[in-house]
Amino acid sequence: MNKDQIIESIKQQIKDYQSQAKVEKVGTVMEVGDGIAKISGLSEVMASEILDFGNNVFGVALNLEEDFVGAIILGEYQNITEGSVVKSTGRILEVPVGPGIIGRVINPLGQPIDGKGEIKAEKYYPVEKIAPRVITRYPVNTPLQTGIKAIDSMIPIGRGQRELIIGDRQTGKTAIAIDTIINQKGQDIFCIYVAIGQKEAKVARIYRELESRGALEYTTMVVAGASDPASLLYIAPFAGCAMGEYFMDQGKDVLVIYDDLSKQAVAYREISLVLKRPPGREAYPGDIFYLHSRLLERAARLNQDYGGGSLTALPIIETQAGDISAYIPTNVISITDGQIFLEGDLFYQGIRPAIATGLSVSRVGSAAQIKAMKQVAGKLKLEMAQFRELAAFAQFGSDLDKATKLQIDRGRRLTEILKQGQYEPMPVTQQVIILYSAINGLIDDVEVEKVRAFEAGLHQYCTTNAKSLLDKITKEKQLTSEIEAEIKKVVGEYKENFVSLSK
Amino acid sequence: MRINTKKYAIALYQVAKESNATELKQALQNLIKILARKGLLSSADKIISDFKKYYNEKEGIVEITIETAFALSLAEKEDLIKEMKKNTGQQIELAEKINPELIGGMILHFNDTLIDGSLKTQLQNLRKKLATA
Numbered sequence: 001m002n003k004d005q006i007i008e009s010i011k012q013q014i015k016d017y018q019s020q021a022k023v024e025k026v027g028t029v030m031e032v033g034d035g036i037a038k039i040s041g042l043s044e045v046m047a048s049e050i051l052d053f054g055n056n057v058f059g060v061a062l063n064l065e066e067d068f069v070g071a072i073i074l075g076e077y078q079n080i081t082e083g084s085v086v087k088s089t090g091r092i093l094e095v096p097v098g099p100g101i102i103g104r105v106i107n108p109l110g111q112p113i114d115g116k117g118e119i120k121a122e123k124y125y126p127v128e129k130i131a132p133r134v135i136t137r138y139p140v141n142t143p144l145q146t147g148i149k150a151i152d153s154m155i156p157i158g159r160g161q162r163e164l165i166i167g168d169r170q171t172g173k174t175a176i177a178i179d180t181i182i183n184q185k186g187q188d189i190f191c192i193y194v195a196i197g198q199k200e201a202k203v204a205r206i207y208r209e210l211e212s213r214g215a216l217e218y219t220t221m222v223v224a225g226a227s228d229p230a231s232l233l234y235i236a237p238f239a240g241c242a243m244g245e246y247f248m249d250q251g252k253d254v255l256v257i258y259d260d261l262s263k264q265a266v267a268y269r270e271i272s273l274v275l276k277r278p279p280g281r282e283a284y285p286g287d288i289f290y291l292h293s294r295l296l297e298r299a300a301r302l303n304q305d306y307g308g309g310s311l312t313a314l315p316i317i318e319t320q321a322g323d324i325s326a327y328i329p330t331n332v333i334s335i336t337d338g339q340i341f342l343e344g345d346l347f348y349q350g351i352r353p354a355i356a357t358g359l360s361v362s363r364v365g366s367a368a369q370i371k372a373m374k375q376v377a378g379k380l381k382l383e384m385a386q387f388r389e390l391a392a393f394a395q396f397g398s399d400l401d402k403a404t405k406l407q408i409d410r411g412r413r414l415t416e417i418l419k420q421g422q423y424e425p426m427p428v429t430q431q432v433i434i435l436y437s438a439i440n441g442l443i444d445d446v447e448v449e450k451v452r453a454f455e456a457g458l459h460q461y462c463t464t465n466a467k468s469l470l471d472k473i474t475k476e477k478q479l480t481s482e483i484e485a486e487i488k489k490v491v492g493e494y495k496e497n498f499v500s501l502s503k
Numbered sequence: 504m505r506i507n508t509k510k511y512a513i514a515l516y517q518v519a520k521e522s523n524a525t526e527l528k529q530a531l532q533n534l535i536k537i538l539a540r541k542g543l544l545s546s547a548d549k550i551i552s553d554f555k556k557y558y559n560e561k562e563g564i565v566e567i568t569i570e571t572a573f574a575l576s577l578a579e580k581e582d583l584i585k586e587m588k589k590n591t592g593q594q595i596e597l598a599e600k601i602n603p604e605l606i607g608g609m610i611l612h613f614n615d616t617l618i619d620g621s622l623k624t625q626l627q628n629l630r631k632k633l634a635t636a
Contacts, residue, residue: 010633017629021620026612043615067509087617 029053029084030068032077034274035229037086039069045088048128052087053080058109060093060231063275070275072231074109095239097246098122102190105207105221108236110243113223114207125242127235131297138303140337143368144255144312147183147425148176150355150418153377153435154384155340158368159253160301160310164332166317166324167342171354173316175422176340177257178206180314182215183425189253191219194240197233197263200225213423233267241298244311248300251307256299260316261292265328282327292328293335324359338362351419357384371478373428376435380414383439387411409448414438416451429473430459436479437491446495454498461494508546511538512553516561564594570602570610570621587613 027041037059045051051059051071057080063070073080095110100120107113110121140158157163165173181191193210195203203223210216220243224236237258244254258264265288272285280286292315299313315336317329322344324333333339338361347354369377390408394400400408417438420426434455437443446454462470469486476483511534518530538544559566567587569575575583584595591613607622 013633014629017632021608021618022624024617024619025615026617027615041615085617 025088027069027086029080029082029086032080032082035073035077035231036271036274037071037073037077037080039071039086040067042069042086042088045069046092048093050089050091050093052089053084055079072271073229074231075229093127093235094124095127095242096121097125097243101220101243102218103216103220105223108222108224108232108239110239123246125246127238127242129242129245129298131294132300132302136302136306138301140301140364140368143370144189145183145428146176146180147427148179148353149420149426149431149435150353150357151176151340152428152431153373154357154381155338155355155360155362156365156369156373157312157362158365159312160299161364162296162299162313162315162336163362163365164315164317164336164339165342166319166329166333166339167354168319168322168344171342171344171347172352173318173342174206174259176353177259177314177316178209179423179425180255181210181219181257182213182423184218184255185215189218189255190244190247191215192222192240192244192254192256193219194222194237194256194258196224196236196258196260197226197267198259209423230267230270233264234271237261237264237295241295245298248302248309248311249307251309253309254311256311256313258313258315260318261332262318262328265291284327289331292332296335337364351415353420358388370428372432372473375479376432376439379439380435383410383414387414410438410441410444412448413443413446413451416448417455419452429470430462432473432479433462433487434458436487442488442491457498458491458494461497462490466490508549509553509557511550512557515554516557559596562594564596565591565613566596566598568598568600568612570600570605570612572601572603572605572607574601575599
């Protein structure tokens with residue numbers, strides 16, 4: 001196309017342009033400050049409608065009162081003055097969705113913040129959407145493998161489940177979430193990581209980590225940073241959820257991580273207080289429970305008639321000094337289908353991930369475990385529970401009877417095996433082999449200090465010398481007596497190797 | 504209950520409606536005394552604007568702000584008032600504003616409605632259309 005043609009086509013477009021006076025509903029700003037504006041006028045505005053403040057600044061109408069409208073301002077509000085004209089747009093707050101957002105870092109309004117150009121939107125989805133109804137749902141029956149032994153065996157997560165990750169600061173909550181994302185590689189699952197009120201440096205670190213591990217190809221990051229206004233923090237999880245719902249409606253599986261909802265609750269408290277809504281317990285507004293329940297209820301497994309997609313939610317809550325009975329933690333615990341509780345003490349003892357197995361549960365996930373894992377997990381949970389009981393005793397005396405000693409020793413080895421480094425997710429077949437060996441006493445004669453080295457070596461050995469065993473477990477999905485015998489044989493072979501090597 | 508500025512305006516309107524000139528003068532003086540006692544003199548401006556709004560609403564008067572790039576002639580203004588009267592069926596009060604930034608055309612603003620027929624907005628829309636096409 002040469003320049004004459006371009007000029008010609010522009011001429012044509014200008015000629016065809018129909019000028020038309022638009023009738024709009026407007027209001028004027030009465031008060032502005034703290035990220036909210038009080039607006040008079042706007043007679044026909046809807047709740048949560050987008051308002052145009054001009055200069056590319058938008059807001060959302062939240063409080064519709066007799067004489068004025070209370071709105072949150074999304075973005076900079078320094079240029080808005082008393083008397084500014086506000087236009088209603090007739091649109092409910094919405095975000096761009098579609099394959100164009102994959103691999104991108106965007107803000108809760110769907111604008112790119114990674115400098116990689118505009119987002120190509122397939123469609124727009126409203127940020128607030130009613131959760132899927134009963135008839136569209138299906139029970140959770142497919143596992144979502146986190147690649148973390150302690151979780152996949154004892155606190156399994158299924159697709160469409162809502163599993164809370166809760167713990168003090170610096171106990172590895174985000175690490176579990178990121179490991180889970182990394183483990184979804186090649187599983188045809190889209191991941192959405194919503195960072196709410198996180199330090200930008202942490203977000204940048206996670207971005208690089210995901211990028212270097214090739215996890216960005218199926219991951220979107222929705223970021224409302226610590227310096228963003230409270231209004232953006234408040235809508236961020238809803239925006240992330242809406243983006244996930246698009247893929248769910250296409251029949252895909254989606255994993256959404258909200259990191260973290262306690263900061264969103266604080267942001268919502270701020271907005272509510274400046275909008276003069278009455279404060280309740282811990283100064284949170286009365287509808288703080290509904291805020292989280294309507295968000296997490298949007299996690300679902302749809303049945304085949306509705307495409308069979310799923311949206312799994314992993315909300316994160318940060319506790320203060322391990323207090324899980326504070327207001328927000330108890331609320332979210334009661335909404336979700338179980339929780340993974342991380343303990344600072346365990347973390348400093350070197351048990352990482354620092355999962356408190358006694359306090360962590362998954363209420364629906366076990367239905368989603370593969371049979372082989374179910375077979376080992378039942379016994380594992382029992383062994384660990386008995387170990388915890390006995391370990392308390394063992395601290396006092398040394399003269400224990402033989403059975404007790406055996407139990408404690410095995411518990412120590414299991415604890416070692418459940419330790420796992422960050423960014424080292426493990427396929428479920430390998431998890432089954434090592435856990436089976438441990439609970440059946442196959443590694444009772446390996447020294448506790450050497451268990452981790454043994455485990456690492458065993459996995460190496462399996463992938464090189466016993467590929468057929470791994471394939472068999474993948475295919476059968478359960479432990480037949482034939483497979484059990486083979487595991488025993490392979491572990492025996494490797495042990496001989498290992499013992500002679502370490503001498 | 505907190506008495507807001509609108510309530511004072513309504514009260515003032517009702518008093519003004521049923522009293523003569525001397526009574527009204529007395530009422531206004533009383534109102535100012537009340538405001539002074541309550542430390543509300545600073546919101547007098549707001550009461551005045553609320554009163555104006557309420558008065559117009561009750562008396563069926565529509566205040567139209569018209570923003571143009573150039574001053575309108577008397578005939579043009581009369582035409583406009585006549586047309587608006589026909590459309591709204593109410594009394595019209597006209598306020599003018601000159602804004603050279605509009606380039607041409609005009610913006611009508613009454614109640615909560617804005618009719619934007621300015622050349623500036625048209626050009627902006629055209630630009631948006633060309634950029635996305």
